[in-house]
Amino acid sequence: MRHFDVIILGAGASGLMCAAQLREKSSLKVALIEGNMKPALKLKASGGGKCNLTNVEVNASHFLGKESLVSHALGVFSKEALLRYFHNGGLRPVIRKERYYFCPKSSDEVISILLEKSRGSEMLMGHNIVSVEGNSPFIVTTDKAKFSASHVVVATGGASYKALGASDIGLKIAQEYGHSIIPFAPALVGLTLQPKEFWMKELSGVSVKARIMVAGKILDEDLLFAHKGISGPVVLSASLYWHRGEISINFCPDLDLKSLENEKKLLSTGLPLPKRFSKAFLEAIGLEDKPCNRLNVDERSKLSLIQNYKMAPSGTFGLTKAEVCRGGLACEELEPHTMQSTKVKGLYFIGETVDVTGELGGYNFQWAFSSAVVCATSVVNNNSIK
Ligand SMILES: Cc1cc2nc3c(=O)[nH]c(=O)nc-3n(C[C@H](O)[C@H](O)[C@H](O)COP(=O)(O)OP(=O)(O)OC[C@H]3O[C@@H](n4cnc5c(N)ncnc54)[C@H](O)[C@@H]3O)c2cc1C
Incomplete structure (x- = not known):
């Protein structure tokens, strides 16, 4: 030997x-x-x-x-x-x-x-x-x-x-x-969705700059919507800290929502996000796509979900996809x-x-x-x- x-x-x-x-x-x-x-x-x-x-x-x-x-x-x-x-x-x-x-x-x-x-x-x-x-x-x-x-x-x-x-x-x-x-x-991997979030699947290929809060961590990077769920650098890092339960996503970390109060454009155009995403998001939270300056108090509160959208992923894309x-x-x-x-x-x-x-x-x-x-x-x- x-x-x-x-x-x-x-x-x-x-x-x-x-x-x-x-x-x-x-x-x-x-x-x-x-x-x-x-x-x-x-x-x-x-x-x-x-x-x-x-x-x-x-x-x-x-x-x-x-x-x-x-x-x-x-x-x-x-x-x-x-x-x-x-x-x-x-x-x-x-x-x-x-x-x-x-x-x-x-x-x-x-x-x-x-x-x-x-x-x-x-x-x-x-x-x-x-x-x-x-x-x-x-x-x-x-x-x-x-x-x-x-x-x-x-x-x-x-x-x-x-x-x-x-x-x-x-x-x-x-x-x-x-x-x-x-x-x-699996870690550094995409996250799958509960049926409540299936609207995101329609956005496959769309990417937004997002902030995710998970288990006390705040992570900033791009989020990519994928056919199987959510992915992209910020989601991969978030998956490291996510075991189960909710994460919070800020889809517009650089936006001051107050700045929209005098904006005459429709929400889907006024929000600094891909229009496809904005429309799907508004539909998912049940908010009409109306001029930004016409929102009442309740509607403004609903819109604030765009910076604190809480969701519980159902799992991960698994070991075959995990980095x-x-x-x-x-x-x-x-x-x-x-x-x-x-x-x-x-x-x-x-x-x-x-x-x-x-x-x-x-x-x-x-x-x-x-x-x-x-x-x-x-x-x-x-x-x-x-
Ligand atoms: C697609 C992908 C992209 C990545 N990109 C990055 C990146 O850009 N930056 C970054 O920091 N990290 C990245 N990673 C993670 C990074 O590759 C790993 O964390 C790193 O390689 C770990 O190094 P290691 O030496 O511990 O293991 P490895 O590099 O995986 O080496 C382990 C070796 O052991 C061998 N081995 C395992 N079992 C046996 C066995 N039974 N008999 C004989 N040999 C065996 C394997 O074949 C392998 O060659 C990526 C991972 C993947 C999958």
Whole structure:
């Protein structure tokens, strides 16, 4: 059986960054085990093929998960450090919508930098990981072979987009070692509608700039009406915080409703929204499309729903459409300064397998990369390496 100092399970975003860091900082014998024949398929598909790798504003408030764990990782490998790292590899990200850092050409730019920097690690592709057993050494079993390792880094990601190789093996391994897990659930995903809101389905393809309030969070971005329900960046981020119950949508966050009181135009024209939306909305709330300056007190109060429309989604578009999964290994069971299991020395969890999930906007790659850097640094510093 072949032995490695470190076996990284999964050659996705966090696994590749971990391998790259280990190569840079040590001469440890490292292997990456990956089910697909090519590495980082999710990274390749991300951001519409241009990978949104981080955000202008990065701090723990944009993540669901244990604050101290997230803050520490972001402190060790910040947005600035991430940008510097890829800049040194030749990447010149572009900022979109004043917030999001994207690759100028394609996600392949990020992948080639990571592959170049992790060169020297052994890439065991097309190996489906079946189990990890024991410790010192760990025995990793795939559908093709068995390997042993002094350290195992679980970087197998979340369970969404199975077509790209995703699985919940990371959580199974965690449970085998007695860890608590929060089951994976779809996040950064569209929300489906109760019959009361089916009028929105008629608006498929229409997009508005909206503000959503959910579980104490206020999120601003575009909302897109889709055939299945509501989607678009603001809804995807809201889905991270929505479990069940009501959300409130402000379809006109920049409008002062008082400014309409002297407006002679019809509501559907006076409201700064796509006319198709305004008409459907007025019909849904039972308000006649009349001149804005002719509304009585009751009608004005009804119109105010446009800035506080409460609705309870019926569910999500599901795991096949979710960009990430909420849930993962319980944060409390990882040492925040190392990403090492509190139960098993030498066993590490990084990226989406951990119960940390970011909003839409590059936060999930930031987490994948930051947690990988913390882990690799700790593996290198760990005196017990033989
Ligand atoms: C369509 C899409 C677009 C996205 N866009 C963005 C974006 O623009 N910005 C952003 O921040 N985030 C984005 N994300 C989320 C981001 O891709 C993930 O959060 C990130 O890739 C997680 O990194 P990871 O290393 O934890 O897991 P992954 O990158 O998913 O890597 C896990 C690896 O483990 C392998 N694996 C899993 N199970 C097994 C097994 N049993 N045997 C062998 N190998 C296995 C997988 O094949 C995969 O290669 C997007 C996700 C999707 C699906």
